[in-house]
Amino acid sequence: MTLRFPIDQLQKYQRKAIQIDETLMPETSLKQRYPQLIGASAFQVTGTLQAEGEGWRSRLQVSGQLTVPSTRSLAPVALPLDLRIDELYLDQELAVAELEEDEATPTESNEDIIIPIVNGEIDLASAIEDNLLLAIPTQIYTPAEAAGEALPTGEGWEVLSEADFAAAAAAQANQPNPEFAKLKLLLDQQAQATDQPDDQEDESKE
Template structure:
């Protein structure tokens, strides 16, 4: 947590290297996360031209369920984060806020923990696979169901359309045999 007055007082950027325990915060916001460990934010925060600049490297290990089998998958992630904050009401009502280029400061502090949680949640991949699942194209299936890729689905749909075409019976009728 950085106090705005402390940031403004320093002429040079405030550097930090923090290990964070934010597992509970993450699990409260996204219950699909199994675990998160070794969260480390290393960077600096500074004040220039009525804007607070927060830049840091974020490293962490996150455990998510596989998209196919729901087995736990460990992912080591590295993210470069750059955020701009403003306490100025004029800038706050500007289109920069509406486009999320500048974040408003709602209290007298900037929370590193909130920034880290938000950035981890924004960077959760949609496709998470175990090493075995990455090596094969085999998709899960059951007794009367199976998972298809988009290409397989489109191909199956096209074949079904051909099979139900009423003019299929006329095919080959006028061949030159």
Template sequence: MNWSLSDLMKHREPLHFNENLDLKEDLINRSFGISDASLIKVDGYAIKDRDAVLVSAKVTGKIVIPSSRSLKLVDLNLDFSISEYYAVEGTNLDRFGPEETVLPIEDDQIDFSRAVADNIILQIPMQVFAPEEETGDEPMPSGNDWEVVSEQDAEKAQTNHVDPRLAKLKDLFNSESSESK
């Protein structure tokens, strides 16, 4: 979805778009974890705003990424909105609020497909688990001389662990009290 800024500025009414984008190859090349992507549905408007263009869209689709724990492939459903301003060089940026995204326009072209792919990559959470991993039905992964433990198990092991150098001290008071009797 590429638009010319000069063409968008000619529209008196907002330009409505509703397209299915095939971003699979771009997403796989740009993000290490993405192994597959469905067609991405993008529905929105491009609205002329003085010397800038506001593009607002709803994005839905699905990508496949590995689980953070076991590397099993997990479907991640996408359903988010994008609202970005595109401005030409020399635009007074003071009129935009700090929460608004303002991107420069190069060569009079807006490449919104690229912006959609960027936002999809930003939507990937830091940790993703397969459904059975979330419920705890599946055992934690382990291997030769290593294992993954939950935070609760790690805390229990930490509280139950006694430094062997200090192990004899735990009986010190017991032996003194029995000698004094």
């Protein structure tokens, strides 16, 4: 069984739920959409696809693992995922109308994730890939980085965490500029030299 279902073929199922138990290999497709991805395991997909109202509802459990770069050091990080996906597929016109109604009158009852049916088929594979990409955190750390261990360094360089970088920038902003300090000292010396003849002249008059 595939994870793409033409609507004309779904009609024969009428109200009967379609049982899904498939293995999805999303690595190639995901890398095209998310070039930073290092790798992806096979993902096990189980659940149902069943007619509901004027559309079709998918209820899926998706489990597997992505390998993504650390946002701090770019080292590979294993990211296990176990997602529950519940989406309602509607004809494009119905989907647009439903989305507009939800935006106009938001309530707890219209929290369905609505997906327009494109090209006359329900593409669960693409929907699963969308959810996998959305599940990648914005901040990703290796176990050692998450535990706060020292960051990698080299000759003339070092990796700073965001917090350390912000602290260093603040400290540098508050630190006096040595060039300005030299200039101030020079101006003070010139002012003293300018004042000195006047003082001597006053003493001679006395």
